[in-house]
Amino acid sequence: MRRLLYLALCLLLTALLASAHAASGPDDTLVLGVFPNMSARAIVTLYQPLQAHLEKNLHQRVQTYSAPDFKAFIERTFNRDYDVVVLAPHLARLAQTEAGYVPLFRYSQELHAMVVAPLSSAIRTPEDLRGKTIALPDRLAIMPVLGLRLLRNRGLADGDFKIYPAASHSNAVLALQRGEAQAAIIGSVPYAQLPEDLRSGLRIVAISESIPNQFILANPNLPPARIETIRKSLLEFAAAEEGRHFFESNGFGGLKAATETDLKKMEPYARDVQSLLKAQP
Secondary structure (H helix, E strand, O other): OOOHHHHHHHHHHHHHHHHHHHHHOOHOEEEEEEEEOOOOOHHHHHHHHHHHHHHHOOOOEEEEEEOOHHHHHHHHHHHHOEEEEEEEEHHHHHHHHHHHHHHEEEEEEOEEEEEEEOOOOOOHHHHOOOOOOEEEOOOHHHHHHHHHHHHHHHOOOOHHHHEEOOOOOHHHHEEEEEEOOOEEEEHHHHHHHHHHHEEEOOOEEEOOOOEEEOOOEEHHHHHHHHHHHHHHHHHHHEEEEHHHHHHHHHHOOOOEEEEEEEHHHHHHHHHHHHHHHHOOO
16 A cells, blocks of 8 residues: 555656646756747847846746747747747737736837838838838738738738748848848837847838737746746846846836736737638648
8 A cells, every 4th residue: 555655656746847847948947938020149139138037036047049930939839838938919819828828918118010111212101112122020920910001001002012021020121231122011129129220221111000019928837836936036127227228228118917908909910820820831
């Protein structure tokens, strides 16, 4: 009887350790996933202050990861590969409804899609884009959806311009520099994060309606107590000087509690991107 009890306890302990390992990554590393709206190197550099704070505050190693493209990142999110994930609002809704992620916060600054062109160009209005080539980030991102809707509302049909596919917002801007496109649609946050020499060389042609900013969500595999510890750590970061600088300098504004109202606003966009995912091989 004692042997059976001992074996049962061993099996229970093994299951608990396996669950903790799956949620935390190897060696109890907290995995922070950030959606690939910029290059991987830029993302790791950008989120270094938050990573350092979490490591110090949570007393564990933290690693920041992204993915080569939006589709791969969404798949990894659905596989629950990330303990804490930063997502565009429409993808946050999908992560919540399809993968059970727990919404914690969103960045307080509202998001806009921006149509930009080189400062030296003659493009000053959306109507000037007829016959031109427009660089777009990944079509699974929210900004191309908002930006193209803006152009349609200004009377431009899809056939009035050509699309240059760029893997990220920063690549879309680089396409302007290389002359591969005459305009680009990028997000207001990536625009704020551009180096000053790049940003100063751009003209804002048009700005879309606003939507909620990026969301921070927690892996549902994590114990509730740990999720609460992470939530408090994020709030402490937002209140610290380094955190305020992080949010303000990158166009995030600050932290705001995630609400179901904000997430429901993104439901139509979430379903659109879900259809795009199903259509892709």
